[in-house]
Amino acid sequence: MVTRYAALLRGINVGGxxxxxxxxxxxxxxxxxxxxxxxxxxxxxxVFTSGHGDEESLAAELAAALERHFGFGVDVIVxxxxxxxxxxxxxxxxxxxxxxxxxxxxxxxxxxxxxRFAEIDQEAYLPEExxxxxxxxxxxxxxxxxxxxLAEHLAKPRVNKGLTATSRNWNTVxxxxxxxxx
Numbered sequence: 732m733v734t735r736y737a738a739l740l741r742g743i744n745v746g747g748x749x750x751x752x753x754x755x756x757x758x759x760x761x762x763x764x765x766x767x768x769x770x771x772x773x774x775x776x777x778v779f780t781s782g783h784g785d786e787e788s789l790a791a792e793l794a795a796a797l798e799r800h801f802g803f804g805v806d807v808i809v810x811x812x813x814x815x816x817x818x819x820x821x822x823x824x825x826x827x828x829x830x831x832x833x834x835x836x837x838x839x840x841x842x843x844x845x846x847r848f849a850e851i852d853q854e855a856y857l858p859e860e861x862x863x864x865x866x867x868x869x870x871x872x873x874x875x876x877x878x879x880x881l882a883e884h885l886a887k888p889r890v891n892k893g894l895t896a897t898s899r900n901w902n903t904v905x906x907x908x909x910x911x912x913x
Contacts, residue, residue, distance in 0.1 A: 733782045734811050735767070735911040738793055739838055740775030741806040741897040749803060751775065759796055771906055775805075776899075778910040786810060790840075806895040808838050812911035814865070819908045823862040824871045831902040832875045837868040837885070840895035847890065856881040876900070 738760070743751040753770040756777055760768045765779040781789060790809040797805040818836060819826075826834055845863060853860060859881040860871045872879035876898070884890070899907070 733780055735778065735780050735913070736786070736789060736809050736811050737815060737907045737911050738777045738779070738790070739808045739810070739897050739899070739907075740777075740797070741808070741895060743775045743805055744773050749801075749805070751797070751801060751805070753777075755800070759800055760793065763792060763796060769910060771910060772903065774899075774903075775897075776903065776907060778907065786814075806840075806897065808840055808895055808897060810838065812908070815904075815908040815911055818864060818867055819905055821864055823864075823869055824860075826901055829871070829901070831900050833871060833873050834901040835870045835872065835876055835882070835898050836864075836901070836904045837870065837896050837898040839866045839868070839891075841893075842866050843868070843894065848885075851881075851884060851890075853881075856884070861885065870898075 740751065743749045753773060757768045757770055760777050760779050765781045767780040769778045770776060771778065784792065786809045790807040793809070794805060794807040797807070824834055843863060843866070848863070858873050859879055861881060862869045868885065870882055870885065872882055876882050
C-alpha cells in the first residue's frame, strides 16, 4: 500500500547553521526510494509517497541518511496524511479566527501523558494557552511564538525529556495536511 507522508526536520536552516538545502533534501528522499517528493518552505518539511515502512522506520531511515550526507544529526518526525488531517480537524482553538502566527502545533515523536505538563500553572500564562492532542500540543500565543513565555516553558528539556519535538505555525500545519492529501 502506498501512503503519503510528511517528514518534519527539527532545527535546520535556523540562524545560518545546520544548513539543509531543500533541493538536496528532495534528492536525498528520492534516493531512499520514495516518490512524489516535494519540500515546503526552508524550515524542513518534505512530503513524499512511500510503499514501505511505517512512520518510525521512515523517520529513522531519513535521519540516518541526513547524518551521512550532511555530517550532523537531525531529528525527524514522519506523519501520514490521516494523522496530519486529524490534527487540523481536532484543533481546540478557533483557528479560522486567528492569525497563523498565533497558533502553533508541536509534534512529538511519541504519545505524551497530561501528567508531563501537570506542573505548569496555565493560568499564570493567560491569555496564552495550550491543549494536548494525539502526539501533539496546540499552543495559542496571541503575541506570537517569539514572545511567548509559555512556549519558552514548554520547550524546556525537562518537559520534553525523552521526546523529539518540533513546532510549526498553523499555516504550515494546514499546508502539510493539504500536500499529503494530494
